[in-house]
Amino acid sequence: xxxxxxxxxxxxxxxxxxxxxxxxxxxxxxxxxxxxxxxxxxxxxxxxxxxxxxxxxxxxxxxxxxxxxxxxxxxxxxxxxxxxxxxxxxxxxxxxxxx
Amino acid sequence: xxxxxxxxxxxxxxxxxxxxxxxxxxxxxxxxxxxxxxxxxxxxxxxxxxxxxxxxxxxxxxxxxxxxxxxxxxxxxxxxxxxxxxxxxxxxxxxxxxxxxxxxxxxxxxxxxxxxxxxxxxxxxxxxxxxxxxxxxxxxxxxxxxxxxxxxxxxxxxxxxxxxxxxxxxxxxxxxxxxxxxxxxxxxxxxxxxxxxxxxxxxxxxxxxxxxxxxxxxxxxxxxxxxxxxxxxxxxxxxxxxxxxxxxxxxxxxxxxxxxxxxxxxxxxxxxxxxxxxxxxxxxxxxxxxxxxxxxxxxxxxxxxxxxxxxxxxxxxxxxxxxxxxxxxxxxxxxxxxxxxxxxxxxxxxxxxxxxxxxxxxxxxxxxxxxxxxxxxxxxxxxxxxxxxxxxxxxxxxxxxxxxxxxxxxxxxxxxxxxxxxxxxxxxxxxxxxxxxxxxxxxxxxxxxxxxxxxxxxxxxxxxxxxxxxxxxxxxxxxxxxxxxxxxxxxxxxxxxxxxxxxxxxxxxxxxxxxxxxxxxxxxxxxxxxxxxxxxxxxxxxxxxxxxxxxxxxxxxxxxxxxxxxxxxxxxxxxxxxxxxxxxxxxxxxxxxxxxxxxxxxxxxxxxxxxxxxxxxxxxxx
Numbered sequence: 079x080x081x082x083x084x085x086x087x088x089x090x091x092x093x094x095x096x097x098x099x100x101x102x103x104x105x106x107x108x109x110x111x112x113x114x115x116x117x118x119x120x121x122x123x124x125x126x127x128x129x130x131x132x133x134x135x136x137x138x139x140x141x142x143x144x145x146x147x148x149x150x151x152x153x154x155x156x157x158x159x160x161x162x163x164x165x166x167x168x169x170x171x172x173x174x175x176x177x
Numbered sequence: 178x179x180x181x182x183x184x185x186x187x188x189x190x191x192x193x194x195x196x197x198x199x200x201x202x203x204x205x206x207x208x209x210x211x212x213x214x215x216x217x218x219x220x221x222x223x224x225x226x227x228x229x230x231x232x233x234x235x236x237x238x239x240x241x242x243x244x245x246x247x248x249x250x251x252x253x254x255x256x257x258x259x260x261x262x263x264x265x266x267x268x269x270x271x272x273x274x275x276x277x278x279x280x281x282x283x284x285x286x287x288x289x290x291x292x293x294x295x296x297x298x299x300x301x302x303x304x305x306x307x308x309x310x311x312x313x314x315x316x317x318x319x320x321x322x323x324x325x326x327x328x329x330x331x332x333x334x335x336x337x338x339x340x341x342x343x344x345x346x347x348x349x350x351x352x353x354x355x356x357x358x359x360x361x362x363x364x365x366x367x368x369x370x371x372x373x374x375x376x377x378x379x380x381x382x383x384x385x386x387x388x389x390x391x392x393x394x395x396x397x398x399x400x401x402x403x404x405x406x407x408x409x410x411x412x413x414x415x416x417x418x419x420x421x422x423x424x425x426x427x428x429x430x431x432x433x434x435x436x437x438x439x440x441x442x443x444x445x446x447x448x449x450x451x452x453x454x455x456x457x458x459x460x461x462x463x464x465x466x467x468x469x470x471x472x473x474x475x476x477x478x479x480x481x482x483x484x485x486x487x488x489x490x491x492x493x494x495x496x497x498x499x500x501x502x503x504x505x506x507x508x509x510x511x512x513x514x515x516x517x518x519x520x521x522x523x524x525x526x527x528x529x530x531x532x533x534x535x536x537x538x539x540x541x542x543x544x545x546x547x548x549x550x551x552x553x554x555x556x557x558x559x560x561x562x563x564x565x566x567x568x569x570x571x572x573x574x575x576x577x578x579x580x581x582x583x584x585x586x587x588x589x590x591x592x593x594x595x596x597x598x599x600x601x602x603x604x605x606x607x608x609x610x611x612x613x614x615x616x617x618x619x620x621x622x623x624x625x626x627x628x629x630x631x632x633x634x635x636x637x638x639x640x641x642x643x644x645x646x647x648x649x650x651x652x653x654x655x656x657x658x659x660x661x662x663x664x665x666x667x668x669x670x671x672x673x674x675x676x677x678x679x680x681x682x683x684x685x686x687x688x689x690x691x692x693x694x695x696x697x698x699x700x701x702x703x704x705x706x707x708x709x710x711x712x713x714x715x716x717x718x719x720x721x722x723x724x725x726x727x728x729x730x731x732x733x734x735x736x737x738x739x740x741x742x743x744x745x746x747x748x749x750x751x752x753x754x755x756x757x758x759x760x761x762x763x764x765x766x767x768x769x770x771x772x773x774x775x776x777x778x779x780x781x782x783x784x785x786x787x788x789x790x791x792x793x794x795x796x797x798x799x
Contacts, residue, residue: 100783108778173776 084125091118103168105157109150116146182243182262185222185270186309188215192302200295209285212298216281216305220274226267231661242315242379253374261315261378265665268513268658269312269445276437276520277305279640283528284429286636287535297337297427304330308438312445316376317366320446324362324406327439328355334434335426347422354419358409365402368395382452389456400453400460403446411443411497413471418725420494421478424486428531431486436493436527437520444497444516447504451666455507461591465505469586469599472498474722476606480613481718484541485530488614492567493523495603496579502600503582506591510662510669514655515578521651522566522575525644526611529560532637533618536630543617550619553632557619559641564615566648568608569686577652579604581672583682588673597678601685608689609696616697 095114102108120139127135161167192215200208242259249256260266281301288297307330311323328351336348366376372388372395373381389396407413412420423435434440447454447464454461472495479491496519503512534541536553550557566575583604587597632638663669717723773784 096782096786100779100786103779169778172778176774176776 081125081129084122088118088122088125091115091121103170105160105167105169108169109153109157113146113150116142181222182226182260182313183245185219185226185274186260186306186313188219188222189302189306189309191215193299193306196295196299196302200299203295205289205294208295208298212302213278213281213285215302216274216278219305219309220271220278223267223270223274226262227271230262230264230267242377254370256316256318256376259315259319260313262313263665264661264663265445265448265513266312268517268662270309272517272520273305273308273312273438276524276644277301277308277433279643280429280433280437280524280528283432283531283637283640284427286634287429287531288427289634291427293337297334300330300333300337301429301433304334304434304439308442311442315378317362317369317378317381318376320449321359321362321366324410324442325359327434327442328352328359328410331355331423331434331439334430335423337426337430341425344425347419347425351419351423354416355409357416358406361402361405361409365399365406368399368402372399378449382450385452385456391456392459393456396453396456397459400450400457401463403450403453404460404464407443407446408467409443410446411440411501412494413443413467413497413501414474415724417471417475417494418721418728421487421490421721424484424490428486428527428534431490432524432527432531435490436523440493440497441500441516441520444500444504444512447501448509448513448666451504451509454504458591461505461507463505465502465586465591465596468498468501468503468505469596469603470498471495472502472603473599473606474498476603476610477718478721479610480606481715483543485533485543485546485614485618486527486541488543488610489523489526489530492526492607492611493519495607496523496567498603499579499582499600502586502596506585506589506596508582508585508589508671509666510659511578511581511585513662514658515582517654517658518566518574518578518648518651521644522563522573522648525559525641525648526563526567528637528641528644529556529563532556532633532641533560533630535633535637543614546618547621548619549630552630553619555632555638555641559645560615560619562645562648564611567611568690569604569682570690571683572649572652574648574651577655580679580682581655584673584675584678585671587678588675589671601682604682605685605689605692608686609693612690612693613696616693620697 092115095111095116095118098111098114099108102111120142123135123139123142125135127133127139157167160172164172192211196208196211203211241263242257242261244257244259246258247255248258281298284297284301288294291297304327307323307326309323310319311327314320314323332348332352332355335351336345338344369381370376373384375381385396405416409416420435420440424431426435454464475491475494475498479488479495482488482491496515500512500515500519503509503515532553533546533549533556536549536556537546540546562573566573569576569579583597583600586592586600587594633641659669720726775781
């Protein structure tokens with residue numbers, strides 16, 4: 079498994095996540111896309127940790143997972159509240175912050 | 178030794194604070210008691226200081242500085258909280274507290290019906306305190322503090338009838354004029370500190386003779402700037418316009434502040450700084466010239482006014498001119514002596530005029546008075562005594578002091594014929610205008626039959642009698658005053674004797690009185706005719722030489738025009754415009770770029786990705 083492969087996989091997964099986040103309107107799917115992006119980075123970190131014989135990358139990956147978990151908690155709570163009040167799940171309709 | 182002298186200042190201050198806080202909650206009688214009592218105590222303490230001073234051995238006769246503690250000590254600047262107790266300051270203490278006490282007592286009767294009785298007395302006490310600070314100061318710093326405080330007290334008291342627009346305007350005018358003087362004083366104090374490194378009177382006066390040759394630029398500038406303050410406070414040309422207007426205040430205020438005490442502060446200042454002025458003969462000459470010009474200028478204006486208080490106000494200006502003349506020609510103790518006798522007879526004249534005004538329910542126009550001689554015998558007698566003293570009738574106090582100044586103006590080293598002649602003419606005019614008022618007010622038949630005048634109550638009558646005695650007999654204190662003040666001025670004033678000149682002055686004075694009597698005898702038509710013949714002159718005098726109008730045209734109007742112009746151009750079109758534009762432009766720009774903020778999460782994400790791609794491209798290809 080060479081570095082090129084790792085980079086290719088990682089960036090592919092990241093692009094899939096990014097495209098998914100931009101294209102899809104369902105907040106849950108968007109969340110999953112965010113997770114994809116985060117995990118692509120995690121993958122890269124862990125791979126390079128192994129390439130460079132350093133534990134730093136793996137520790138960083140753990141931190142990112144923790145942050146991602148926390149973020150999901152908050153995000154889901156927000157989504158739930160919005161759904162309860164507005165009974166719809168289209169992010170394009172939620173534009174109260176329009177300038 | 179003079180530690181008790183602090184009490185002189187402390188009593189009126191206590192009275193002021195007490196009356197300000199509790200004045201409304203205590204009875205009028207108690208307010209009067211506190212107001213007069215504190216000043217009376219002050220006077221008694223001044224007497225103690227006087228006796229201390231008199232029993233000093235001759236070589237310590239110049240008194241001493243009483244230091245309470247060192248107030249400021251920063252680098253080479255040191256300032257003590259101190260008072261100077263010497264013959265000159267004790268002399269002023271006695272006049273301020275003595276005449277002040279009498280006028281306080283008079284105010285009990287005069288202000289009896291005023292709803293703001295306690296406010297009046299607290300202001301009066303504040304004034305006495307301020308004036309005492311001024312004369313007790315041992316350095317230029319506290320001199321200026323006192324100087325500004327009396328200005329404040331004067332402002333408050335002129336504007337005492339705060340519902341009256343004219344009173345408020347007069348108060349403002351007096352304040353502004355006095356502040357012009359204060360600025361001169363402050364600059365002078367800075368220059369003194371720069372030259373001498375200290376503000377202490379004694380140090381400055383000790384060092385001055387070695388430091389400067391006569392008429393050095395520096396000393397000329399210092400004395401002239403001090404003079405600005407003196408002229409403003411003492412209503413000398415060209416800063417005199419506030420004094421006649423200040424008569425809007427209650428009459429006791431006119432008597433106390435604008436006749437007997439505050440306006441003499443300028444004379445006191447020159448006497449106090451005489452060491453500096455002797456080094457600047459040019460300034461001395463200027464003082465004498467301005468003094469004598471003010472004397473005749475005010476005298477001519479006084480001749481045509483109809484307001485009883487205004488006539489006396491012009492005569493105050495005129496007499497202050499005499500004092501300045503005396504200072505200018507170097508006969509300091511004669512000037513101080515005239516200050517004292519003037520305090521007596523001018524306070525008396527004002528209080529008697531106040532008694533008349535009080536009896537006529539506020540009428541001040543002498544054309545509507547007349548025939549009060551029999552109705553108000555006491556007021557009549559005391560006013561007559563005051564008028565005689567002012568006119569310099571033989572053996573009254575004014576005779577001794579004014580005559581001495583007029584003589585000196587010819588015979589003294591710096592005197593000359595012109596000074597003497599103008600002073601003499603002014604003396605004649607003085608006698609004329611004060612007796613014009615006297616005849617119009619007291620003699621003949623009443624001209625306002627509706628009024629029911631009455632003699633004033635005891636609290637007003639007693640001060641009148643007391644001051645009348647002083648105005649009659651005060652002249653005999655002359656040699657005593659001279660000897661008492663000699664240690665301060667270094668020598669006794671030279672008394673000149675010249676039978677011819679004395680006789681001429683006497684004839685002129687009595688001639689003035691006789692002219693007034695004659696004028697009163699001639700019929701109304703003749704007077705009207707005379708007015709028409711001398712119409713231009715009469716108008717000029719009646720409108721006070723149009724000085725107010727000239728100032729209005731030269732200073733007030735341009736200042737207002739500049740103000741309006743700056744408001745239009747600089748304020749509204751400059752500053753305001755810039756501030757408004759900042760807000761407006763930010764808003765415009767925001768409106769332009771706010772289309773980025775769609776509120777849609779997916780757009781933001783797209784923007785982020787786009788940005789990321791651009792950065793990546795930048796990193797890769799650059």
